Amino acid sequence: MIKITLKDGSNKEYQSGITIKEVAESISAGLARAALAGEVDGKVKELDFKLNNDCSLSLLTFADEGGRLAYRHTASHVLAQAVKRMFPNVKLAIGPAIENGFYYDFDTDKNFAPEDLAKIEKEMEKIIKEDISLERFTLPRDEAIKFMEEKGEPYKIELIKELPEGEEISFYKQGDFVDLCAGPHLLSTGKLKAVKLMSAAGAYWRGNEKNKMLQRIYGTAFPKKSELEEYVTKLEEAKKRDHNKLGRELELFTTVEEIGQGLPLLMPKGARIVQTLQRFVEDEEERRGYVLTKTPLMAKSDLYKLSGHWQHYKDGMFLLGDEEKDEEVMALRPMTCPFQFMIYNTKLHSYRDLPIRYGETSTLFRNEASGEMHGLIRVRQFTISEGHLVCTPEQLEDEFKGVVDLIKFMMETLGIQDDVTYRFSKWDPKNKEKYIGNEEDWENVQDQMRTILDHLKIDYKEAEGEAAFYGPKLDIQCKNVHGKEDTIITVQVDFALAERLNMVYVDKNNEKKHPYIIHRTSIGCYERTLAILIEKYAGAFPTWLCPVQAKILPLVDKHHDFAQKVAQMLRDKGVKVEVDTRNEKIGYKIREAQMEKIPYMLVIGDKEMENNAVSVRSRKDGDLGAMPAEQFVDRIVEEIRTRAK
Structure with a gap:
């Protein structure tokens, strides 16, 4: 007999060799129907996995991440089988489950069109109805390579050859289709209930633009058609908020092929939003004791070699000059830290000088792969609210807390505080060459940081290998x-x-010590923040952020002078205002202003002009009626001052 500890902490005894599925059936028929996989001592296994020793077991349903991944990974194999049936000469690459679905990469000269996806989806439905069993088997390394050679699958051969010696090499067979895979999967294709292919796109093998461009098909899968339909509806709504689409429609930014990928142009309205954000950030940082620096956009390679960026970050930098020709090599800066550190080193500091908080609105350059770039989210030139705090070990926790307090203030002001998660990114001791410093130093500072995060009561996940070098x-x-x-x-x-x-710095005992440094951003990359705000508010930004906060709509020409007078009253108070003097009907002007998501529209006719008033339409509250012009000015100025959302 073996003892199995279940998710609720209870213990049950079973005959050795019992499968996960049989354990589920022993608990309840409903659980057995819902179970998709099992987590055995922390590792996800198929339902037919045999339990031979004492262990902990969690039965996974679609509500669990492990269950969803097994479900959708099976769907990716069904997709690959369907494509192979329809296009036998296609070469298979990889097909993982991802957070909201799955994809599979294929080497083919064919670009999959929407009509192809519809046909492939129908073939997938056939495979699901056939209820084909998925059978796992393993092969020794040499046999595995030979097996894939016989099938003409070069990408699978490459993957096998990269596996460590002695690694178990597993395959999954479903009917006439076999794929190299670590699993886990459902027991048969018939367990899939609702599958949909979403799109197709080009994708470089392994995300490297130097490799061949493959065709990637994306899909998703749910246990109920109603859940799939709900997801598709949400996706359609999300597309309407996509910053890459909406930002262009609202004339916030654009891209031009002649300028290049990852180099967006901020148009007047987008530039105005970023300017507002920058002024807000710089003023708030100054209030919190930061001192402003302004440093060059490039430096000699000597600086980056000294800091370690040349050894650890060179591939991500834009270089000017040729090392092989013994030319002086310059590089556009990917970050500001070594520049600000040179400012620190211009004189000797006492412990009484610390902490020093440097802040800079920094334009940076990173050589992102072309396949990675997207709208304003990932670009090659961007501007960041960068800062570095130089402090003593004793000051580290308080300064870290101050940084987090600043960041939370920024996020709350922008209204995104509930949309974020926290990740504690650590080094990977198995890849020490990626980092500087020794193991003892790394473990020590990580322990300190974990303690600080716990004191701050931050709900975070740990991620190995995501630390800076x-x-x-x-x-x-x-x-x-x-x-x-x-x-x-x-x-x-x-x-x-x-x-x-x-x-x-010189400490209390008159000894020279190396300080700790906190690298931080307070609002992050301005371009990426703008993208997040476009999607968060669907382009209807809070009034204080809007590039146009009020639009004045005079009915006819004789109202223009008064409209300009009201506009000047607003401008004198710092309000961003436009006057629409076009010879168009008022209904048309209002609809256009609504499409531009202007917070306030001020209609001016005879009565308004006679009474020194404006008729106010609010984007948020609708028709507010007529009010004295001074009253509206006070209202919008207060809304902007408090940064109301």
Whole structure:
């Protein structure tokens, strides 16, 4: 007999060799129907996995991440089988489950059109109805390579060859289709209930633009058709908020092929929003004791070699000059830290000088792969609210807390505080060459950072291998409307660069010590923040952020002078206002202003002009009626001052 500890903490005894599915059936028929996989001692296994030893077991349904991944991973294999049936010469690459569905990459000269996806989806439905069993088997390395050679699958061969010696190489067979895969999966294709293919796009093999472009088909799968329909409806709504679409429609930004990928142009309205954000951030940072710096956009390679960026970040930098020709090589800066550290080093500091909080609105350059770039989210040139705090070890926790307090203030002001998650990004001790510093230093500073995060009561997840090369970090993550997660704000504890750059302070005992450094952004990348705000508010920004906060709509020509007078009253108070003097009907002007998502429309006719008033239409509250012009000015100025949402 073996003892199995279930998710609720209860213990049950079973005969050795019982399967996960049989355990589920012993508990309840309903659970057995809902179970998709099982988590055995932390590892997800198929339902037919045999339990031979004492273990912990969690039965996974679609409500569990492991269950969803097994469900959708099975759907990706069904997709691959369907494509292979229809296009036998296609070569298979990879097909993982992802957060909201799955995809599979194919090497083919064919570009899959919407009509192809419809046909492939029908073939998938046939495979599901056939209820084909998925059978796992393993092969030794040499036999596995030979097996894939016989099937003419070069990408699978490449993957097998990269596996460590002695690694178990597993395959899954479903009918006449076999795929290299670690699993887990459902027991048969018939367990899938609702599958839909969403789109097709080009994707470089392994995300490297130097590799061949493959065709990627995206899909999703749910246990009920109603859930699938609900998801598709939400997706359609999300598309309406997509910053890449809406930002262009609202004339906030554009891109031009002649300028290049990842180099968006902020149009007047988008530039005005970013300007408002920058002024807000710089003023708030100054209020919190930050001192402003302004540093060059490029530097000699000497600086980056000194800081370690040349060794650890060179591939992500834009270089000017040729090392092989012994030319002086310059690089556009990917971050500001070494520049601000040079400012620190212009004089010797006492412990009484610390902390020093440097802030800079920094334009940075990173050589992103072409396949990775998207709208304003991932670009090659961007501007960031960058800062570095130089402090003593004793000041580290208070300064870190101050940084987090600033970030939370920024997020609450923007209204995105409930849309983010926190990730504690650590080093990977198995890949020490990626980092500077020794293991003892890394573990020590990570323990300190974990303690600080716990004191702050931050709900975070730990992620190994996501640290910067010089220290661990707190990453604040936010999803776009399509569910893709990006880091928007980061706080890093740096224990290494001060020593590399010979940054010191004189302590109470008159000894020279290396300070700690906190790298941080307060609002992150302005372009990415703008993208998040476009999607958050569907373009209807809070009044204080709007590029046009009020639009005055005179009925006819004789009202123009008074309209301009009201506009000047608003401008004198810092309100961003436009006057629409076009010879168009008022209904047309109002509809256009509504499409532009203007917070306030001020209609001016004879009565308004006679009474020094405006007739106010609010984007949020509808028709507010007529009111004295001074009263409206006071109202909107107060709304902007308080940054009301």
